[in-house]
Amino acid sequence: MDKFESMHAFTKVVEERGFAAAARKMQMSRSAVNKLVINLENQLGVQLLYRTTRQVTLTDTGRAFYERCVNILAELEEAELAVSQQHSEPKGTLKINAPMSFGISYLGAKVAEFMTHYPNLKIQLTLEDRFINPISEGYDAVIRIGSPKSSPSLIAHHITVLHRVICAAPSYLQARGTPTQPDELKHHSCLYYGYLETNTQWELIKLEEKYYFLPNGALCSNNGEILRDAAVKGLGIVMLPNFIVETELETGELEIVLPDYHPSELTLCVIYPVNRHLSTKVQLFTQFLQECFATNF
Numbered sequence: 001m002d003k004f005e006s007m008h009a010f011t012k013v014v015e016e017r018g019f020a021a022a023a024r025k026m027q028m029s030r031s032a033v034n035k036l037v038i039n040l041e042n043q044l045g046v047q048l049l050y051r052t053t054r055q056v057t058l059t060d061t062g063r064a065f066y067e068r069c070v071n072i073l074a075e076l077e078e079a080e081l082a083v084s085q086q087h088s089e090p091k092g093t094l095k096i097n098a099p100m101s102f103g104i105s106y107l108g109a110k111v112a113e114f115m116t117h118y119p120n121l122k123i124q125l126t127l128e129d130r131f132i133n134p135i136s137e138g139y140d141a142v143i144r145i146g147s148p149k150s151s152p153s154l155i156a157h158h159i160t161v162l163h164r165v166i167c168a169a170p171s172y173l174q175a176r177g178t179p180t181q182p183d184e185l186k187h188h189s190c191l192y193y194g195y196l197e198t199n200t201q202w203e204l205i206k207l208e209e210k211y212y213f214l215p216n217g218a219l220c221s222n223n224g225e226i227l228r229d230a231a232v233k234g235l236g237i238v239m240l241p242n243f244i245v246e247t248e249l250e251t252g253e254l255e256i257v258l259p260d261y262h263p264s265e266l267t268l269c270v271i272y273p274v275n276r277h278l279s280t281k282v283q284l285f286t287q288f289l290q291e292c293f294a295t296n297f
Contacts, residue, residue, distance in 0.1 A: 009036035090281035098143040103127040160293040164263040189236030190215035204261040
């Protein structure tokens with residue numbers, strides 16, 4: 001019995017949360033799927049699943065093995081596509097993870113456009129702002145804003161540069177005054193991106209001279225839109241990418257602070273596991289993003 005077929009059956013049972021659903025997905029009988037999984041457990045000499053009449057759950061060993069199976073089967077699929085005569089036409093599913101604000105404002109429309117070019121490709125797009133490891137969480141590509149840490153198991157492609165501004169609501173500035181120098185920010189409520197347990201420095205640049213400031217405001221969040229909305233309500237000064245606050249700057253709900261001091265730029269990049277480097281769908285998607293966002297924000 002083919003081990004890859006047994007691994008495929010096992011992963012489907014986990015993903016579909018049961019043998020019956022997995023059998024329907026694989027267009028096989030329930031007994032055949034069950035036989036494949038039992039065969040795999042016998043070969044490994046371990047129990048992968050807890051089975052009851054109502055549900056199927058992973059054992060600790062099964063959970064670890066499932067993560068390895070997902071990666072192995074994905075690598076097999078990519079290897080087959082890489083040497084296939086039809087590799088220029090991407091197929092299968094492309095799993096993408098991206099930041100919430102950028103995904104809603106820009107990426108969603110671009111993904112839809114990308115799909116019109118490749119009708120045989122399915123996209124699974126998840127938006128969230130936490131750090132994502134594409135290897136351990138099973139993503140083909142992760143889009144992130146910032147400088148990714150160097151890793152021998154990951155490849156990072158630069159997409160574009162994102163400019164940022166420091167801004168606040170007119171009501172806040174009228175009440176608290178408008179800072180004219182970076183060191184005056186310490187007297188203000190500065191809303192900042194990150195987590196409460198982290199220290200997130202602001203880096204400001206004027207004529208190639210850099211100034212650093214550690215914000216200390218009433219609100220810290222890992223979502224730019226939450227910080228923007230708080231700033232609009234007059235809760236403080238915020239530093240955010242242009243694309244998040246451009247509408248509010250145009251309407252006057254926010255206005256730029258310290259216009260002579262420019263926040264350091266951010267990098268938009270796409271990150272994927274080294275084993276996806278030959279993947280046609282990942283390469284085409286990366287090239288598409290580079291073409292779409294060739295102009296810096």
